Amino acid sequence: MALEDTRTLRFFNRGPSAVARLVFFSVLSLLLLFVDARFQYLESTRQVISIIIYPFQRLTALPGEMWDGANAFISLQSHLVAENAQLHLQHDADSAQLKQMETVLGENAQLRALLEVKQRAEYSVQAAQIVYLERDIFKRKLFVDAGEQNGVQAGRAVVDNNGVVGQVTRTYPYLSEVTLVTDKDNVVPVQVVRTGLRAAVFGSGNISELDLRYQPVDVDIQVGDELVTSGMDGTYPSALPVAKVIRVERDPAYPFARIACVPLAGVDRHRTLLIVSSVPDLPPRPAAEDAGGVPSRFKKTPRRGTP
């Protein structure tokens, strides 16, 4: 043991000096940063490394899964019976509503056929478990355990039973990276349920808040208004709940009203999310010709991949 450990640190006897190595690796990092931020060349490298670290990632999720499993195992029978009864009640109530909904759907389809409007796109869903939540407070992201092998593609919308969670921004062989709607500058095109007004909500970087930007001061939006996806972007299917307005500040000193919303989906409440299959291919976008009308900012579709 002794010899190797008692030597003094002689930089110049052991290859390049520490400063030279610092400069070399810093420049290498900066180069990688530049290439990764500007181009997409490094995606395959990322895929390869992700396969190497995948077992470790699953391993870290194990304590949580074991805790859930143990909880399910130890839960009391009386508790289960009560829960079962409650679920039965819920199921009966839901099925009655579903019957009603079927009638309405049929009626709707008939009316749309009469009006010769294209049928609303049907979409299928795929369940996925959250492997882990965001690990960096700068980013609002999470990973789910369905990847390319399960047919997930970047750009698909991710929802839970309450509303839109976000969209898939990057896929690995066995995992997918989901950017939450609350991620800074993530945009979701929405529609106000009460008035039908179309707008766009922007993530604020704060986990419990979204901003509804670029609305005039006298816009007809009230506290409590629900926002659903408008389906204008070809990414999110229409009519999925997104957020609820919690605060409206109308200050004439500013050109726009400040409208804050709270996202409806609760990422911290469930382990299972649904990945919605993409909307059918839309016809190509016509060339830019707009004279007035919607400001061009609204037409910007949300990022498909992170920069």
Added chain:
Amino acid sequence: MRYEMSMDREFLLPATRRFILASFIAAVLLEWLPWHGMALVLRPDFVGLMLLYWCTHKPHRVGIGIGWMLGIFVDVADASLFGQHALAYTVLAFGGLALNRRVQMFSLKEQSVHVFVLLLASYAVYALVHWQVRGYVEWNYFLGSLTSALLWAPLTLLIQTLRRPRRNPNEL
């Protein structure tokens, strides 16, 4: 004097390659636990701390190159930009190497202050890159460097204990 002698001996403790690898894997697993909310804000940078430990205690074994490689792995797992953690860990490893000769003179408390400054520098590098690319910085991110520095003393004691050879198999 007696204290310094004991510190010197601590520095001569052996560390096998397998032990170093295991310590890094443990740090990575700790870092990847599902931290959430406030815990995420306060989460210490386990990988950075471990890297700093080996850079100050075994600079021949663990240096800037290994720090950079660790950074690349963390970048992929964190879905951050390639090179973001790598750059931060490069700076951290260099700080550790520079601290190596000095750190033996200090008590654990004094070491923690040095470590805090180094960690702050590496956190600043990470935040700077993020600011350049995305255009904003979350200030409470820097709280992590404080909790990491507080963890320096317990971590050092733990690893020193693990590295100490046990003469008597029944000894704790």
